[in-house]
Every structure is written in structure tokens, then in C-alpha cells.
Amino acid sequence: MTRFSLFSALPLAAAAFWTGSAAGSEELSFSQVERGRYLATASDCIGCHTDFENGAEPYAGGRGLETPFGVIYSPNLTFDDETGLGRWTRDDFYRAMNEGIDREGNHLYPAFPYPYFTLMPRQDTDAIYDYLSTLEPVHKEKPENELPFPFNLRQAILGWNTLFFEEREFVSDPEMSDEWNRGRYLVDGPAHCGACHTGKNFAGADVDEEYLRGGVLENWLAPNIRGGENGGLDDWSQAEIVQFLRTGRNDHTAALQRMGEVVVLSTQKLANSDLEAIADYLKTLDDDPREIQPSQDSAVMEAGEAIFFDSCAACHAVDGTGAPGLFAPLDGSNKVNSEDPTTVIRVILEGTQAVATDAHPGPLAMPAYDWKLDDGQIADVATYIRNAWTNSAPAVDAGTVEDLREYLSED
Amino acid sequence: MVQKKPAVDAVLVGFGWTGAIMAQQLTEAGLNVVAIERGGWRDTPTHFPPTIAQDELRYYWRHEMFQETARETLTFRNNPAQRALPMRRWGSFLPGEGVGGSGVHWNGITYRFLPSDFEARTHNEQRYGPLPQDMTVQDYGVTYDELEPHFDTFEKICGISGRAGNLGGTIQEGGNPFEGWRSDEYPNPPLEMTFAQDRFEESARAMGLHPFPAPAANMSRAYTNPLGLSLAPCTYCGFCEKYGCGNYSKSSPQTTIIPVLMRKSNFTLRTNCEVLHVDKHPDGTRATGVTYVDAQGDVFEQPADMVILCAYQLQNTRLMMLSDIGEQYDPVTGQGVVGKNYCYQVMSSVQVFYDDAFTNGFVGAGALSMVADDYNGDNFDHSGLGFIGGGYISCSTTNARPIESRPVPEGTPEWGSAWKKAMRESFLKTTSVGVHGASMAHRLNYLDLDPTYTDAWGRPLMRMTYDFTANDRRMTDFITPIAADIARGMGGREIKINERTGSYDSMPYQTTHNTGGTIMGQSPADSVVNRYLQSWDLHNLFVMGAGAFPQNAGYNPTGTVAALAYWSADAIVNQYLRDPGPMVQA
Numbered sequence: 003m004t005r006f007s008l009f010s011a012l013p014l015a016a017a018a019f020w021t022g023s024a025a026g027s028e029e030l031s032f033s034q035v036e037r038g039r040y041l042a043t044a045s046d047c048i049g050c051h052t053d054f055e056n057g058a059e060p061y062a063g064g065r066g067l068e069t070p071f072g073v074i075y076s077p078n079l080t081f082d083d084e085t086g087l088g089r090w091t092r093d094d095f096y097r098a099m100n101e102g103i104d105r106e107g108n109h110l111y112p113a114f115p116y117p118y119f120t121l122m123p124r125q126d127t128d129a130i131y132d133y134l135s136t137l138e139p140v141h142k143e144k145p146e147n148e149l150p151f152p153f154n155l156r157q158a159i160l161g162w163n164t165l166f167f168e169e170r171e172f173v174s175d176p177e178m179s180d181e182w183n184r185g186r187y188l189v190d191g192p193a194h195c196g197a198c199h200t201g202k203n204f205a206g207a208d209v210d211e212e213y214l215r216g217g218v219l220e221n222w223l224a225p226n227i228r229g230g231e232n233g234g235l236d237d238w239s240q241a242e243i244v245q246f247l248r249t250g251r252n253d254h255t256a257a258l259q260r261m262g263e264v265v266v267l268s269t270q271k272l273a274n275s276d277l278e279a280i281a282d283y284l285k286t287l288d289d290d291p292r293e294i295q296p297s298q299d300s301a302v303m304e305a306g307e308a309i310f311f312d313s314c315a316a317c318h319a320v321d322g323t324g325a326p327g328l329f330a331p332l333d334g335s336n337k338v339n340s341e342d343p344t345t346v347i348r349v350i351l352e353g354t355q356a357v358a359t360d361a362h363p364g365p366l367a368m369p370a371y372d373w374k375l376d377d378g379q380i381a382d383v384a385t386y387i388r389n390a391w392t393n394s395a396p397a398v399d400a401g402t403v404e405d406l407r408e409y410l411s412e413d
Numbered sequence: 414m415v416q417k418k419p420a421v422d423a424v425l426v427g428f429g430w431t432g433a434i435m436a437q438q439l440t441e442a443g444l445n446v447v448a449i450e451r452g453g454w455r456d457t458p459t460h461f462p463p464t465i466a467q468d469e470l471r472y473y474w475r476h477e478m479f480q481e482t483a484r485e486t487l488t489f490r491n492n493p494a495q496r497a498l499p500m501r502r503w504g505s506f507l508p509g510e511g512v513g514g515s516g517v518h519w520n521g522i523t524y525r526f527l528p529s530d531f532e533a534r535t536h537n538e539q540r541y542g543p544l545p546q547d548m549t550v551q552d553y554g555v556t557y558d559e560l561e562p563h564f565d566t567f568e569k570i571c572g573i574s575g576r577a578g579n580l581g582g583t584i585q586e587g588g589n590p591f592e593g594w595r596s597d598e599y600p601n602p603p604l605e606m607t608f609a610q611d612r613f614e615e616s617a618r619a620m621g622l623h624p625f626p627a628p629a630a631n632m633s634r635a636y637t638n639p640l641g642l643s644l645a646p647c648t649y650c651g652f653c654e655k656y657g658c659g660n661y662s663k664s665s666p667q668t669t670i671i672p673v674l675m676r677k678s679n680f681t682l683r684t685n686c687e688v689l690h691v692d693k694h695p696d697g698t699r700a701t702g703v704t705y706v707d708a709q710g711d712v713f714e715q716p717a718d719m720v721i722l723c724a725y726q727l728q729n730t731r732l733m734m735l736s737d738i739g740e741q742y743d744p745v746t747g748q749g750v751v752g753k754n755y756c757y758q759v760m761s762s763v764q765v766f767y768d769d770a771f772t773n774g775f776v777g778a779g780a781l782s783m784v785a786d787d788y789n790g791d792n793f794d795h796s797g798l799g800f801i802g803g804g805y806i807s808c809s810t811t812n813a814r815p816i817e818s819r820p821v822p823e824g825t826p827e828w829g830s831a832w833k834k835a836m837r838e839s840f841l842k843t844t845s846v847g848v849h850g851a852s853m854a855h856r857l858n859y860l861d862l863d864p865t866y867t868d869a870w871g872r873p874l875m876r877m878t879y880d881f882t883a884n885d886r887r888m889t890d891f892i893t894p895i896a897a898d899i900a901r902g903m904g905g906r907e908i909k910i911n912e913r914t915g916s917y918d919s920m921p922y923q924t925t926h927n928t929g930g931t932i933m934g935q936s937p938a939d940s941v942v943n944r945y946l947q948s949w950d951l952h953n954l955f956v957m958g959a960g961a962f963p964q965n966a967g968y969n970p971t972g973t974v975a976a977l978a979y980w981s982a983d984a985i986v987n988q989y990l991r992d993p994g995p996m997v998q999a
Contacts, residue, residue: 316463317645325645327637328635328643328645328661361641363672364673366643366661367457367462371464
């Protein structure tokens, strides 16, 4: 061990030397680095490029990202020469962000959201590069990706790019306000909201018609976040969207695991004007009216109501109104009414915890019911809450619950 | 071998209400603070979510929230002539263990003591003449006026539901007209009352009394406290005392302070670590830190510039004795102070049984009560009564939990079909009027170290010598009949009076309101700590908790315990840190 650490210390020293030159011979101004830090925060780079589970250094990569094609490990973004971006130039970095191609000319997997980052202008990617160059370099090898054939062949990405990727820069819509354009830029570019909230095709690429209409990943449903008429956030005011992104909670809901991470690492740290711009943009996205479901089997509804009364009503209230700001109202909930019941079932099965944010440091959780309710009971209560009060969504069957239960037990 | 930890500014022993309050106040002042808790970590989502929070077997019967008696308990006797025996199962009181302490399983009844309670000797002697010689009652050394802002702080941290009776000296309709002046209204309105409280209110009012809603740490509505922590509206499930609240509806260190603390870089919590003793500097003027043992049995020294005892009253007193700080109280000579003035409370009750009316006692909350304070403290003339102090009379709805709650009228057999029938008929049609009586200090009620029994580490157990006093008996004999009169006026078929007679019995549950042992006062001759809860012996040692009460009032103690902790923290931050040394010259 001693010998190993002796050797591993060498590249660190070298990296320190190289950082100086790689970051450019010109002096980095405070405002440029701060701008980069802000854009890196808005892009939530730290989220994927930090192995939180193992308490690793921020931005040093190594986090396993589950994709439908296998596990991809994020690379090290600190300026270590051997394992990070130490030898990268601003041009290299821009090419990666803009085209999804690394310094050696390899195609990067689109788990790295370059299809969104391509909208960022050169001065923005330069700023992020400059910020990353100021981080303490960490020597950290990235684990090999766990991708089966043919996804392990990077050439495959070339084909993917041909079909689904377009290199382009953000173009403002002169008809719309500066605020709206700023919001759209953030949503489609750095914040890459569509990566989760837009439905994907067989190849994991965004489907244009599904833009921000919700998507499923890692067996979580990222809800429809269109804020205009009939959109998932139709009943959220602009202020409520801002409040959610700023604090992780509002009267409708609390950010759960995946979005919670985004709020904690990214949105709670953004300027209010930017959150307002995002909300302003989302509120202009209308959607098609929701399909009204035929009324559900009355025996199922009756059983579901009884379970709801016993196990759920203490927090969510008998009339589904919850305790705004604390316990989510289920009546009118975007997540509950979603066509895809994944999140509803999952939350009942394994419970969930609202993340602690600067504004809401306290824990708030729903307990797991997997040990208390069987698949049929969970299906009944899920069907009930999806069709009680003003809600209307397809019924849930026990088989779907069973499948998700099995998937979660494999984790 | 004792391993030495890096020194910190302050080490806290125990992490319940006072530990959390102290940690919050001292870290806000920029100090580096370590808290050492002998129990484990506990939080709402992990340890008492709504799926298990109401498990009676686990919490009521198997005592999951309480200190493990197999590891450490105390011995008990009624008087010095007896041999004390260890309490192998908790009964009369239920000391908590783990993060949050007893603040997790409390009811949430959050009173302020009366202004006269803090000056019990001066006030009563001025009005009624000298107290009997054996009554070692004394003034606190701090006044209600001084504590008022700190009561207010705690009530806002907790989001207490209640109705003010005295706002800045002006009596308010519907509140407690006897309470000390308040600088502000309660942060939340009172809880919704049920049938039983309405009957109590009518009856008490008809008798000329002044009923008001009890101040409750059970939320009457959603509330966000000044630290940004949110509490949810109470669901009236009635599982408060002995239980953690799964719905974030009861204020506890977990729901009101700890999540904020855990995010601070200048705060460290060490759980499953038990402090063995306070370390003293050889010059005898100050503490140097504490010695503790972790779950693996490894022993550590934690050096600190300040040591603050925040454990339960019995534990703080015992730690003082085990650390050989101050002079142990001797009941024969009256010399010494550590262990002196152990006090408790004197409880009695009157049950009311209805024929047709449903009281539905399962719809309740820990502090869901209407209260009459007309016979508490010195709110009434004690001339010729032969006692001082009193108690509040209240009608609470909580505790109607299926295993624990077995209300039957007078004359019912204790088992068999007649008992079952009476249970069935009474369960939903009964309520109770309680008297929560004060306990005055007496020369022969005290704490010391047991000569025979030891804990898991081989250290002597605490020995409690306690019995009700003549003052206590006269008090309960006077007030219980008044409670019975109220109960008779509540429209039931019959009542059943449960008087407090005979010697104190350590088994049936009464209250977890043990006080004294590290009492506060005006001189080292009669107290362990000064008016700032600072040790007279070691100037950097502070002792929190109800151990500071020189005698116990007719109220639940948590509000006053917390106000004293805020008062002490304020003195530490604004006086002591500038000029470390005794804040009161002996």
C-alpha cells in the first residue's frame, strides 16, 4: 500500500503543474470562474460526475449511471492529467459539449447530455472549462462501463448521432420576451430537463412529440412538466414552480429522490430570475386534454378506499387534500394522475423521502408499505387514489405491482 | 487505554431537548460543539414512521423508547430506614434513551411555571409565615420576568397550540387568567376539543372556575418554526406519551431543532457513547472534558473548554456524584447539596362514566385538555390549609389505546366475564378528570449512590429515597374533592375517585417529572448551580434539566426546563464567553 501511494502521488504533482498551463496562460478572472461555476451548477455536472455513494470527491466521476442499455460510469472532470481533463484544451472541451466527441476523438455515450449542451455557446462552455480548471485535481480512474454488445462499440454512437443528433446553437425567438428565451435556453440547454422529462424512443433518444410530457427512467416516472393548459403543471402557478425549484417543496408536492438531487445540487442555487424564467417558459407549453377514464370497478374502488382510509388518510386526508407544504395532496396530483403508474406504485412499495434543502432542512418521508400490503392491495389502493375525487387515470393491476416489487428487490 | 479526541469548545452530555437547544444556541454563536448520547440515532422516517408508530406492544409494553434497565437502573426506597432495591422494570416514571431523549415520547403539555413558583420560599413566607423546618423549599434565583423571553422562544420553536390568558398584563378571555404575563400569543390556536373537554368546561365554569385549553406541542395546524422546520397538523390519534409521532405533529428535538443542527460543520454527534465521568482539572476550579466509552467498549477522553450536562435529571445528578463534583447531600446533617431536594409530583384522578354519551377517547392528543388552574401554585388562598402549592385540574383525552386502556366503574371485578362486560360498556363512554399536583422539597427526600448495586460498568446505581410529604398529602386531599365536584357536574352516570393515598409506589405510572438533585439557588451552601445553571464548583460546567428545580410545581416541566436552557445558553454566549469564570460570586 505504501508503495502504491508513493507512485500515485506523482501524477498529482504533475497535474498541479499542468493545470496552470492547461487553464491558459492568461489570468482567469474571478467573474469568469464564477460564471463557469454558475453554469456548471445550472447544468448539474456535479450530479453525474460525483460518486456520492462512495463519498468520493466532487466532479471526480465514477458514478454508475443506469441506462436501458447498461451501466455507464461518469468520467473525472477534474484536471488530473492521467484520469481527468488535465490535458484538455478549451477547444477539446467545446467539442465534447457541442458534438459529444472527446479529446481522443472518441464518441461519447449520449448518457452525457451533449444533445442538450450543444445549444450552449462557446463562451458558456469556456466558462465551465475555466471553472473546472480551478478544482483540486483528483487522480481517479473511471470503472469500465458495463455495456453488452453492441452498445460497447463506440462506433454505434456514430449511427445514433446520424439518426438523432443535431449539432446546433440556441437561437432566440424574437417574438418572445428575453425572460422566456432565457428560460427556454436553460430548460433545453444547460439544465437538460428533457433528459428525464421527455419521452424516449427505443434508442433512448428524445421523441419530439413527447417534449416535456414525462418519461420513465430507472423505474421512476419523471412527470409531465408542461405548465400551460392541460399540461402536467397546469394548476401550478409560476411562483409555485419557482418555489419548488428553490426549496424542493410547494403546496403540490415535494421533490423525491431523483428530482430532489437536482434541487439540492442545482436549482436551489440558481438565481431567482433564472428560476422565474424557467417557470415563465414552462407555463407557455400547452398540452392535449387528458383522456378521461371510464369509471373503475366498484369493488376495487371500495377495497381501495378502505385501505386508503386505514393506511393513508392520516397524512393525505380522507378527501385527498393532504397537508399542503408537508403531505402531498393526491387529488389533482400530476404524479398520481399520470398515465404511467410507476411512481405511484413505487412510492407505496418502498416509501420515499423528501430531500433536505436549505429552505427545508427537516426530513419528511412516506414509509414503505411493501411489508404491510400485498400486490393486490397496493393495486386496489393505487387504482382508488387515481380515480377518487377529481382524479382519473388507468387502473393498476396486481401484476404491474408484482413486477416492480421484483425489480426493486433485485436492487 | 484512554484515547484522546481533539479538543472542542463545548461537549454536551446527552442529546434530548436541552442538548439540542444548547447545541443550536452554541453553534449559532460559532462554537465547535460535540454532543455525546448513550442511545442511538432516531429520526421520524426511520424509527417511528406512521406504519409502526402506534405499535402498543413495542412501545407501551416492551418499552422500546426507554432506558434499558438491564444496563442501568436505580434503586428505590421510601425512607432511610429501608433497604433500597433495584427497579428492574420502569413503572412510575419512564426515562427515555437515544437521540431526542424523553422529548420523543412526551405528551407535549408545555406550561410555564407561575411567577410565584420561582420564588416559592420568599413568596409563601411573606404571605403565610415561616415554612416548617423540614421543608427545604427555596427560590430558584431566577425570576419569571427574566425567563419570559426564553419561554416565548421555546413556544415558537415548538409551535405550541394554545390561548394566551395574560398578554402583557392584560387578562384575555378564554385563556388562563392566572398565568404570568406573556409577551406574545401562542404561535398556534388551541387544538379542537372533544365532548369530554366541553363537559368539563361547562362544569368548571358553573363552579366559578376559569377553564382554558392546555398549551399543546401537538399541532392544531401546519406550522413552520423559526428554524424553517415544518410540523404537520395533528391527526388526534392519541399515541403521544410513550410513542414517537409518525406524522410530524408533535414537537420534539427531532422535529424542531436537530435537522438544522446536523447540517452544521461545527456540530458533531456521537451516538451509542456513554459518558463515564466529567474530568476535573487538578486545580479543582474547572472541568477539562469528559471520559466516555463507545459501543465497542473503547474509552475516550473528549477535552473541552466547557462541559454541559444535558442528560435526564437522574443521570445528571448521578454524573455529578460519580465525578465527585460538589458535596454529596447528607439528610442527617443537612449539609451538602448534590442529590438534595429530589421531588416528584402528586397525581390523582376522577373517572366519569356515561350511559348514552360517547366520549370516544381514542380521538385524542397528548395535550388535548381543558384545564382549570384555579387551585394551582398560589392562585388561591392557602390560609389555614396547612400546605403550599397546588395543581392543575384537567380533562384530557389521550391514552385510550386498546391494550393499555381498561376503564371500568367502581365495584367491577378485576377479571372474568363481568369485567369484560364492564370494559365493553365503558371503553367508549368514559373520561377522566386529573389533578396534576406539585411536590415540595423535604429534608428526607433525596438522591445518593447505592452502596450495593452497580450498573453494567460496575459503577454504583443511583439510589432514590422518596415518599409523599405531609404537604403533598394535604394538597391532594384538598384538591381531589374539587376535581370530583367538577366530574359530578359533567353529566355522567357515576364517577370513580382515584385518590392518592399511602406511600409513594414506584410501580404504577404517575409522571416522568422527576426533579431536583442538582438544584439551583443563590449560594453554594444551598445549591449545586447558580442562577445561570453554572456549577458553583467548576465554572465551566453547566447542568441543565429539571434537576435544577429546587422543588416541583404543579405543572409539566418541559416548558420551564427549556426556558432555563435558553436562559443559560444566553448567559454563556453573552457573558461567560467574554470572561470565563464564575458568573455569580459566591
